[in-house]
Amino acid sequence: xxxxxxxxxxxxxxxxxxxxxxxxxxxxxxxxxxxxxxxxxxxxxxxxxxxxxxxxxxxxxxxxxxxxxxxxxxxxxxxxxxxxxxxxxxxxxxxxxxxxxxxxxxxxxxxxxxxxxxxxxxxxxxxxxxxxxxxxxxxxxxxxxxxxxxxxxxxxxxxxxxxxxxxxxxxxxxxxxxxxxxxxxxxxxxxxxxxxxxxxxxxxxxxxxxxxxxxxxxxxxxxxxxxxxxxxxxxxxxxxxxxxxxxxxxxxxxxxxxxxxxxxxxxxxxxxxxxxxxxxxxxxxxxxxxxxxxxxxxxxxxxxxxxxxxxxxxxxxxxxxxxxxxxxxxxxxxxxxxxxxxxxxxxxxxxxxxxxxxxxxxxxxxxxxxxxxxxxxxxxxxxxxxxxxxxxx
Amino acid sequence: xxxxxxxxxxxxxxxxxxxxxxxxxxxxxxxxxxxxxxxxxxxxxxxxxxxxxxxxxxxxxxxxxxxxxxxxxxxxxxx
Ligand SMILES: Cc1cc2nc3c(=O)[nH]c(=O)nc-3n(C[C@H](O)[C@H](O)[C@H](O)COP(=O)(O)OP(=O)(O)OC[C@H]3O[C@@H](n4cnc5c(N)ncnc54)[C@H](O)[C@@H]3O)c2cc1C
Numbered sequence: 001x002x003x004x005x006x007x008x009x010x011x012x013x014x015x016x017x018x019x020x021x022x023x024x025x026x027x028x029x030x031x032x033x034x035x036x037x038x039x040x041x042x043x044x045x046x047x048x049x050x051x052x053x054x055x056x057x058x059x060x061x062x063x064x065x066x067x068x069x070x071x072x073x074x075x076x077x078x079x080x081x082x083x084x085x086x087x088x089x090x091x092x093x094x095x096x097x098x099x100x101x102x103x104x105x106x107x108x109x110x111x112x113x114x115x116x117x118x119x120x121x122x123x124x125x126x127x128x129x130x131x132x133x134x135x136x137x138x139x140x141x142x143x144x145x146x147x148x149x150x151x152x153x154x155x156x157x158x159x160x161x162x163x164x165x166x167x168x169x170x171x172x173x174x175x176x177x178x179x180x181x182x183x184x185x186x187x188x189x190x191x192x193x194x195x196x197x198x199x200x201x202x203x204x205x206x207x208x209x210x211x212x213x214x215x216x217x218x219x220x221x222x223x224x225x226x227x228x229x230x231x232x233x234x235x236x237x238x239x240x241x242x243x244x245x246x247x248x249x250x251x252x253x254x255x256x257x258x259x260x261x262x263x264x265x266x267x268x269x270x271x272x273x274x275x276x277x278x279x280x281x282x283x284x285x286x287x288x289x290x291x292x293x294x295x296x297x298x299x300x301x302x303x304x305x306x307x308x309x310x311x312x313x314x315x316x317x318x319x320x321x322x323x324x325x326x327x328x329x330x331x332x333x334x335x336x337x338x339x340x341x342x343x344x345x346x347x348x349x350x351x352x353x354x355x356x357x358x359x360x361x362x363x364x365x366x367x368x369x370x371x372x373x374x375x376x377x378x379x380x381x382x383x384x385x386x387x388x389x390x391x392x393x
Numbered sequence: 394x395x396x397x398x399x400x401x402x403x404x405x406x407x408x409x410x411x412x413x414x415x416x417x418x419x420x421x422x423x424x425x426x427x428x429x430x431x432x433x434x435x436x437x438x439x440x441x442x443x444x445x446x447x448x449x450x451x452x453x454x455x456x457x458x459x460x461x462x463x464x465x466x467x468x469x470x471x472x
Contacts, residue, residue, distance in 0.1 A: 139428070181409035183426075
């Protein structure tokens, strides 16, 4: 389970995270994408390549040994990865969300020294927020942390943990104690050898097949300091939720960009056959390009919005910001399907075929997962509630 | 005023414990109030005291305890 590669020593001057991630996306993830999808296998070549360049913990500040990358750099890297292999990009996005939580909220001594170790070994972190019994309502838990004599113990029935079998550690949500109500949650870093995963069922899904996301019964124990100090509610509001929506949105934008690339090449090939006549599909291409631009501006604008206030817990907790980050997720997950679908109409049968350079089957299947990763209806339900008291910007 | 606040919490806070047993500094979120419920508490307080909380007060810390709610309500009624 544990990675053996270590990050290269840091040179002075900044590492070009976007270029490195883009190179890996194009040279490593792209060529493997169809096989990863067909076999539903873990995209280990992508993870190994990112690991070798120290990119898995790029968000960690330099003082703790990381690359000190910004959220916008990681976001751009994920657009590039999503463009080549959405499963790889989803694994990397989910991992970076966990990293961001540890960087921002894992402030006790144990978690700070874990950070240094994780950077050195380039651990891959997974997430277990969803639970049997609460459905997609990640802000309540059934399981509880049992702390006794400085040691925690935890068991969770997780219906889906992406790359659970390939992760070096998992951030797990649970009730603070056996006596706590379901929404008084904490998040715990669980890691081998005190982490046991008993797989339940298989992951054979429509899309994001390479995320390898079956269910597990998770049993863990360890030093009680592996429980993050701040309540999960605050960590979720300020970090996990906005960063998840931004990084998911980034890779979904990558999927849409790949589809647009294919549609553009298709229309241009048509145009070359009959110079002088604008192909009928060119108008539709103009249409979907405008939609893609909305999508791109939405994602990039949201990253900026986060970065502007990232050090300010109060502003990150504001109602208007929460509504904005929720709307981002719902819009982005809708736009990705709309763009891919329109590109399929442009390329016609060439896109519908599962082989050939214009095929969009994988993109369409992957894009359909976006609306259910924390169901859009739940998110809109939250916004409906928040808007009852929001005073406007 | 505390009585009215407790009344609102009993009706809308969906707490895991009896409101009358709460200390004025008990963390209401730790006592089971969800963020969803806190919005309802906010709306009911606005109705009960005929106030409108300012944007700057619409944050978790304002609704954290009976004492913080009282301070918030007083700030708006004095305004
Ligand atoms: C590719 C992929 C990877 C994932 N990886 C992970 C992972 O690594 N770790 C993890 O913890 N989770 C993961 N998830 C789970 C994900 O985050 C969601 O929690 C999960 O998909 C929700 O499952 P559900 O649709 O069965 O449940 P629900 O969200 O309960 O939705 C079921 C239905 O109930 C409706 N519904 C229920 N309650 C409400 C409500 N209050 N308001 C509105 N509608 C409601 C929904 O609209 C929907 O129709 C992953 C999901 C996907 C698709």
